[in-house]
Amino acid sequence: MAAGAGSLPELEAVAWxxxxxxxxxxxxxxxxxxxTALYITPLLVVAAVLVxxxxxxxxxxxxxxxLAWVVPELFANRGAVVVRVSRRRDGGPERVAxxxxxxxxxxxxxxxxxxxxxxxxxxxxxxxxxxEAGALLVRPGGRCVHAFCVxxxxxxxxxxxxxxxxxxxxxxDEEGFATVANHAFVGATWRMRRRIPAVRRxxxxxxxxxxxxxxx
Amino acid sequence: MTRLLRMDASGHxxxxxxxxxxxxxxxxxxxxxxxxxxxxxxxxxxxxxxxxEQVKQLPVDVExxxxxxxxxxx
Numbered sequence: 001m002a003a004g005a006g007s008l009p010e011l012e013a014v015a016w017x018x019x020x021x022x023x024x025x026x027x028x029x030x031x032x033x034x035x036t037a038l039y040i041t042p043l044l045v046v047a048a049v050l051v052x053x054x055x056x057x058x059x060x061x062x063x064x065x066x067l068a069w070v071v072p073e074l075f076a077n078r079g080a081v082v083v084r085v086s087r088r089r090d091g092g093p094e095r096v097a098x099x100x101x102x103x104x105x106x107x108x109x110x111x112x113x114x115x116x117x118x119x120x121x122x123x124x125x126x127x128x129x130x131x132e133a134g135a136l137l138v139r140p141g142g143r144c145v146h147a148f149c150v151x152x153x154x155x156x157x158x159x160x161x162x163x164x165x166x167x168x169x170x171x172x173d174e175e176g177f178a179t180v181a182n183h184a185f186v187g188a189t190w191r192m193r194r195r196i197p198a199v200r201r202x203x204x205x206x207x208x209x210x211x212x213x214x215x216x
Numbered sequence: 217m218t219r220l221l222r223m224d225a226s227g228h229x230x231x232x233x234x235x236x237x238x239x240x241x242x243x244x245x246x247x248x249x250x251x252x253x254x255x256x257x258x259x260x261x262x263x264x265x266x267x268x269e270q271v272k273q274l275p276v277d278v279e280x281x282x283x284x285x286x287x288x289x290x
Binding site for chain 1 (some may be wrong): 221223224225226227228256260267268269270282284285286287288289290
């Protein structure tokens with residue numbers, strides 16, 4: 001896909017990808033839900049049947065239940081990596097970058113970013129939470145979240161500048177931003193909430209709250 | 217005055233400033249802007265309606281212009 005007017009120039013580097021839009025996000029959500037159900041349902045059925053046949057097989061049934069629980073958690077953990085907490089850098093450049101990032105955000109978003117490290121941005125696809133190395137997209141309704149791996153191609157930048165880079169690209173072209181990024185996870189917001197660092201959770205709660213209002 | 221800011225390892229650096237009533241200052245800033253684009257930076261202008269737009273030529277009447285590095289899937 002060539003980058004058109006108003007599109008992110010970075011799309012040229014991923015020309016083989018189809019542009020992410022509302023429809024493709026919904027499709028991913030349905031496929032993920034179906035895949036999870038397909039994986040979990042047999043484990044739950046086997047666990048129930050084992051206990052019904054012979055109650056002494058309960059420990060084996062528990063192994064099945066554990067697998068049904070742990071696999072979705074591992075998927076969510078892969079998505080949570082995009083908002084992991086990196087080593088803090090509080091030097092002069094970071095203070096300067098924090099000032100610029102603060103200028104890009106509204107008052108409430110600025111306070112949220114200072115406390116959680118995530119910059120909240122309302123988009124057409126949902127509510128975004130931008131970190132240094134990726135972004136979460138909480139979908140309208142607040143029950144579903146996508147995780148995207150994306151970063152600025154300059155390792156020397158202070159953390160707040162890296163967030164500002166992603167925020168600017170997101171504001172230039174939301175769908176283009178989602179297309180350039182690597183999709184890491186889609187699933188329940190509550191599951192993602194458990195896997196992300198505690199310091200990030202208030203941002204996810206706030207984004208879910210805002211995205212619930214998207215339904216009116 | 218409208219400012220041209222580059223996001224870099226120092227946090228950010230002001231490279232130029234210009235005003236709509238001073239074409240010479242804009243010309244100087246545009247020359248610096250073009251050099252930065254040749255060096256791999258991308259221009260993003262903050263417009264008066266608070267939206268952001270990618271620019272390949274330095275606009276005259278905007279709030280400010282930022283130079284950023286490309287992003288990649290991680």
